[in-house]
Amino acid sequence: MLFLAIRQLLSRPQQTILTLIGIMLGSAAYVTFSGIMLGFQVYITDQLINNDAQIRISPRDESLTEETFSGVFFPDTEVRWIRPPSGRTDSTQLTNASGWFEKLDHDPRVVAYAPQLARQVIYVNGSTSIPGRIIGIDPKRQTRVTTIESSVTEGNLDDLIRGGATIMMGAGLIEKLGARKGDNVQIVTPRGQRYPLRIAGVINTGNRMLDETIVYASITTVQRVTGSSGEISDIVIRVQDVSQAASIATEWAVYSRDKVQSWDQTYESILSVFRMQDIVRNTTTFTIILVVAFGIYNILNMVVNQKKKEIAILRSVGFDRGDTIRLFVIQGVLLGFIGAFLGLILGAIANSFIDGMPIGSAPKSGSIRPAMGVMIISWDYLIFVKAFFLAFLSSFVASFIPARAASRLSPVEIIRSSGT
Structure with missing residues (x-):
């Protein structure tokens, strides 16, 4: 045949x-x-997955409505709004960071986690001023959660701890400011206060939107210069099975008013x-x-x-x-x-x-x-x-x-x- x-x-x-x-x-x-x-x-x-958190816990921003104030006033009180409430709540810190730390320490699905404190500031070098974001991190914990260390083209993340008032600046932002490694730049906080910080290294992720706005410092430095002593705005987490990140985030979301999102929920689009x-x-x-x-x-x-x-x-x-x-x-x-x-x-x-x-x-x-x-x-x-x-x-x-x-x-x- x-x-x-x-x-x-x-x-x-x-x-x-x-x-x-x-x-x-x-x-x-x-x-x-x-x-x-x-x-x-x-x-x-x-x-x-690797450049950012697999799961992120952050403050929840909620829209203000009439239901937001339900139970706030005296019982049996009839409330009539001349103008209904609007806008959003602006929470800048987690409600119970220590509680989250304890929970994450005892969850076998968690490989590592790292606290962060993010604040909006203005960077000034000479006559140039550019708005950006400064993120306080624990370098040793952060490297266990993300691959940020591979994006450092100049300097070392450990310099953030050794050098005191030092920062690691995005390549795009440092280029716009006309600065270089070793220079001092001023940051202006939302309260109008100015602080000098030394550029200890350069971060180049390849993401232009990120590299033109991002700056990393130690979490204690950010807490000190922004007047946010003891505050934590985010917890970034790495889990053993990344495919289960969404289900874990959904499970954790019921424990707190904080927002819990996995990487695939964040980047769903x-x-x-x-x-x-x-x-x-x-x-x-x-x-x-x-x-x-x-x-x-x-x-x-x-x-x-x-x-x-x-x-x-x-x-x-x-x-x-x-x-x-x-x-x-x-x-x-x-x-x-x-x-x-x-x-x-x-x-x-x-x-x-x-x-x-x-x-x-x-x-x-x-x-x-x-x-x-x-x-x-x-x-x-x-x-x-x-x-x-x-x-x-x-x-x-x-x-x-x-x-x-x-x-x-x-x-x-x-x-x-x-x-x-």
Whole structure:
């Protein structure tokens, strides 16, 4: 049976080669598209998970409504508002930071956590003043939760503890201020007070919005210069299983009025873009595979019409319907197997060429590095497995339909029609 299938494929080399090329290009396209899109998604997801908290506990900002003041006034008192309350509560610290610390210390799902204190200030260097944010951290705890240490291009995070009134400034912000490492800059707090701080290092995350506003200092320094002694505004947390971050955050949210959000809840809009990319990728691939399947169907359908005499002879010498179906299905399966295998090789070659390809021009010395300076390709083995089975399955289905039609041909009717 296999010999007959191969013989029929070789008897029409041009059609066979064109079909193989179609299957090969379809499989290669799936591998390449998936590698590029999933590589981008993996990179962005890694940045979201590791550069920031997997779970963040922060003060809850609530909109003021009439219900906000329910129970505040004396019982049985009728309150009529001349102007209903509006605006938002502006809480700048956690309601019970020590309680959260105790809970996190005893939760086995927590790998590490770190307190933070974030405040809005104005940075002044000479005649230049720029609004920004200063975040007080515990360097040793922070490095266990996030990958901030890998973003430090000059200096060391431990300098924040050793140097007293020192800061680590974002590359974009330090560029706008016209300063450099070792310079002193003034910060102006919301209360109008000025404090000099020395730049001990530079942070370059590749995120321009972050690098042009962010400054890190020790949490004690921020508490002192902003008059926030003992205050904590955020707790950033790293958990053992990042996929369970959302369920853990939802569970913890009932324990306090503080806001508890996981990374995927915070960046839900970005993840929705990923889902849209998956739909586009799968739709494009399905279209390509569908075209290939129609090509296989048309070719085998033509073969059935051209090989009616051979089919009649085979049926006459003992081939039943099942044998006839297997003969043509084997041809489709062989085309699918060889074409898919060659497509995987071609896709892997294309991905290896694209992987690491520079995107845009190289950053200048001292400027903000791009968030993604080179193409990143995902080499997940499931991409290749799915590409192979998609091509193989489509070849099988496309060959089964004409094979079934061929099995229904009657030898007597074929001979009669040939004679007339």
